[in-house]
Amino acid sequence: MFPEPSHDEIARYNFLANLNRHLATYLSPGNRVVYEARVRPAFRAVAGRDFRDRHEVRRAMLDDPFFQEWSALRRNAMEMRQQAGRSMVLRQIDALNARAQALNDNAGTLRLDPSLELPSYLAKVDHHCMPGSYHTELVPDDVSAAANYDSGLFVTTGGALGPMSDGGGRAVADFVRTTFPEFSPRRILDLGCGLGHNAVPLAQAFPDAVVVAVDTAAPMLRYGHARAKALGVENIVFVQANAERLDPAEFPDASFDWVQTTMFWHETSGTAMRRIFEEIHRLLAPGGLTLHVEQPQYDERMPLVEQMLRDWDAYYNNEPFWSAMHGIDVRGLMEDAGFRPDRMFDGYVRAKVDDEARNPASPTGATEDHGRAAAWYAFGAWKN
């Protein structure tokens, strides 16, 4: 399903992927240097105290020329990436849509609901500068938003998720298999599945299970279904639905052994999170597992300057819930939904890619912006 790039489009993507890696590896650490060397001392001199929270840090950093330059370059890299992906996809939109249609024809494993109403936190936002976000259809049966997302993820992550952009899902499958060897799920639910980058590895790792992959965006589901078929993965059902309210006729109580989300919560809302955790609790069978992979939550152990840098997406990358989401007490939310605190856990899941040469760590050994390993925060709970 992948769009066919021309020579120049490959060159443009490679340039942008490397620009992003350069910004993350060489320039981003400079923010901490200017913070310690001039922004923090200047604030202390005037205020007579240190920063109280990440918001104060951000307001002070806004006047710093180094931060301004890094931030502007990062924003520009994202805008250029969207433009590059979109122009590549739109010139072949008819071929991509036809290819998806041929793979999706008569499939009972793709269930779309054209009457689905999008929640406003999705309808009103062009997430990460993606024109029309995940859901917009330019022509009937469109997959172009997903084709743009699929190809452009390589640029945004600098290739760190591996050739299939599935390093997260493969890491999760590995984590669950090795950490909970007795656990053998038959029905797995992936909420906010997107085009299935991280649902496919679960289906591959648990071939006797059925994965039900839910998203609100029809272009992502059409493309994801066709992509899974093209990859020979038959045990995924793609369903268009709002994870806040899943129809009990199609999604009965206690009907799943595992409910997964990957990089999902930050694109919802506070109210939606509460509802979705309640749905997860309802849908899990006793003894079932829920597992969530996200960027790390902010807590008092994380320096304020790091919290502020991680907040960048909320202000400059059209991720309006990002900042609030990373400050939310997710354990409290899970407890309110019915999960027991003594059955909750958290930790880190490391990206899993076949070939380290395709996932070249930066020369300093850091593969993401903040000097930590390419690992995601994972939290979850067992039901009862």
Ligand SMILES: C[S@@+](CC[C@H](N)C(=O)[O-])C[C@H]1O[C@@H](n2cnc3c(N)ncnc32)[C@H](O)[C@@H]1O
């Ligand atoms: C950042 S993408 C992550 C996609 C996927 N989990 C992955 O790891 O590649 C977030 C996805 O969540 C979907 N989404 C957000 N809110 C949703 C909701 N309430 N119900 C279903 N899907 C939702 C969006 O449409 C989008 O495709």
